[in-house]
Amino acid sequence: MAEPLGVAVVGLNIGKVHLWAYQQLPESYRVVSVCDLDLGRAERAAARNPGSVAHADLTQVLSDPDVDVVDLCTPPALHLEQIAAALAAGKHVVCEKPLVGSLAEVDELVGLEAGSGRRVMPIFQYRWGHGLQRVRHLVDAGVAGEGRTASVEVAWRRRPDYYSAPWRGTWASELGGVLTSHAIHAIDMLTYITGPVASVFARTATRVNDIEVEDCAVAALELVDGSLATVGATLGSSQEVTRHRFHFAELSAESGTEAYTSSSEPWVVTPDSPESAARIEAAMTTFAPGAEGYVGQLERAAGGLAGGGELPVTLDDARRSLELLSALYTSAREREEVALPITADHPSYAGWAPR
Numbered sequence: 001m002a003e004p005l006g007v008a009v010v011g012l013n014i015g016k017v018h019l020w021a022y023q024q025l026p027e028s029y030r031v032v033s034v035c036d037l038d039l040g041r042a043e044r045a046a047a048r049n050p051g052s053v054a055h056a057d058l059t060q061v062l063s064d065p066d067v068d069v070v071d072l073c074t075p076p077a078l079h080l081e082q083i084a085a086a087l088a089a090g091k092h093v094v095c096e097k098p099l100v101g102s103l104a105e106v107d108e109l110v111g112l113e114a115g116s117g118r119r120v121m122p123i124f125q126y127r128w129g130h131g132l133q134r135v136r137h138l139v140d141a142g143v144a145g146e147g148r149t150a151s152v153e154v155a156w157r158r159r160p161d162y163y164s165a166p167w168r169g170t171w172a173s174e175l176g177g178v179l180t181s182h183a184i185h186a187i188d189m190l191t192y193i194t195g196p197v198a199s200v201f202a203r204t205a206t207r208v209n210d211i212e213v214e215d216c217a218v219a220a221l222e223l224v225d226g227s228l229a230t231v232g233a234t235l236g237s238s239q240e241v242t243r244h245r246f247h248f249a250e251l252s253a254e255s256g257t258e259a260y261t262s263s264s265e266p267w268v269v270t271p272d273s274p275e276s277a278a279r280i281e282a283a284m285t286t287f288a289p290g291a292e293g294y295v296g297q298l299e300r301a302a303g304g305l306a307g308g309g310e311l312p313v314t315l316d317d318a319r320r321s322l323e324l325l326s327a328l329y330t331s332a333r334e335r336e337e338v339a340l341p342i343t344a345d346h347p348s349y350a351g352w353a354p355r
Contacts, residue, residue, distance in 0.1 A: 004026065005028065005305060006069070007022055007030065007033075007069045008031075008035060008064070008069070009035070010034075010036075010061060011036060012035075012041050012073070015034075015073035018071050018094075018294060019045060021293070025295065025298055028302035029302065030051065031049040032051065032052055033052055033055060033064055035056065035057070035058060037056055042054035058085070063089070067091055068092060070093050071093075072086075072095040076096075076099075076100070076174060077101065077173045080100045080101070083095060083109060083112075087118050090117075090118065092121075094121050094298075095120065097122065097321075098175055102348075103322055103348075107319075107344075110315050120315055121304075121305070122313050122315070122318035124321075125185075125293045126293075127192055128292050129263025129264040129292050132192070132244075132263040133287075134265075134267060135193055135253045136192065138253075138284075143282075144249070145248045145250035145251070146225065147225055147247075148228075148248060149227060149229065150229040150245060151229065151245045152183070152186050152230070152244055153233075153242065153244075154183040154186045154231075154234070155234050155240065155241045155259075156235050157235065158209065160210070163209055163211055168211075171354065174213060176353070177206070177215050180325060184321060186231075187321070187324065190244065191321075194223050196320065197221050198222045198339065198340060199337055199338065199339045200219055200222075202217065202329075202331040202332040204216065208234070208235050215234065216233070217231070217232075217328070218230070218232050219231040219331070240259035240260075242255070242257065242259050242262035243257050249272065250279070251272055252270045252272075253269045254270075297312055300312040323340060323342050326352045327339075327348075329348070330342075330348045333354065
């Protein structure tokens with residue numbers, strides 16, 4: 001059996017959840033380093049992960065030969081520089097969303113990854129929820145039929161205490177608002193099922209908090225297959241809800257409404273006919289969903305990181321997500337429909353933030 005990969009987790013806010021996930025996979029990973037600007041926080045995390053060392057400086061992490069994978073849970077504006085430094089140091093990278101702030105930066109990372117011999121894996125942990133995986137299985141099995149419509153609702157609550165962290169709520173450091181930092185996973189869940197987007201028409205507003213970036217957004221999407229979708233997102237909801245609905249020729253599928261676990265069961269799949277029900281039942285005999293959430297993604301990634309094989313999420317996945325973000329923000333700013341793909345000569349290729 002191969003030795004577990006040595007992991008360094010950098011940034012111990014959401015990074016605490018990453019540490020927990022690695023602890024569930026001891027045959028594949030061992031945490032050897034934890035890093036945070038607050039050294040006391042890092043030391044407390046190291047105490048909960050025996051065998052790990054606490055650091056307050058990323059350069060110390062990158063010089064450690066026991067570190068194979070650097071897991072970045074830092075503010076988004078730092079990601080490009082930190083990913084580039086980790087690749088140059090010969091480390092694989094796992095990175096939280098949003099990966100970087102523009103398509104130009106994603107394409108730069110594609111080149112850096114290819115030249116380094118190491119891999120970069122963006123985090124899209126919601127993909128592995130058993131409910132969403134069940135719908136994906138039915139689509140892949142060909143029993144859902146053609147797409148008709150889909151909808152996404154992200155109604156969360158964020159108030160001034162959330163924005164007390166100085167890097168939040170600004171274009172320079174958070175890179176965006178509810179679309180970038182909160183609805184990005186729900187939108188990825190949408191396109192993970194429906195496939196790519198052909199065009200968007202969006203509106204954004206700041207109506208909840210005194211911040212630079214948007215905290216309310218709506219969008220209409222046309223998918224490449226001709227189906228349609230809507231997205232609604234707000235940080236001003238008293239009740240926190242995340243919900244997906246998918247309507248295909250042979251079935252409809254609807255998620256539960258738990259804000260942070262909506263890709264997990266329960267989901268309701270409704271066949272369009274007795275014949276559809278029989279095909280769904282037959283397809284489900286081969287359904288084997290695996291682990292969920294961060295554990296699910298990291299478990300699926302272990303072989304690829306250790307041996308250079310396929311990863312469950314790639315830079316191409318992140319690029320499609322950030323291309324859609326670029327189109328949404330451009331549409332909202334210009335108040336017009338925006339077609340995809342966004343090419344290198346497009347004004348938003350270099351970034352979606354207002355100039």
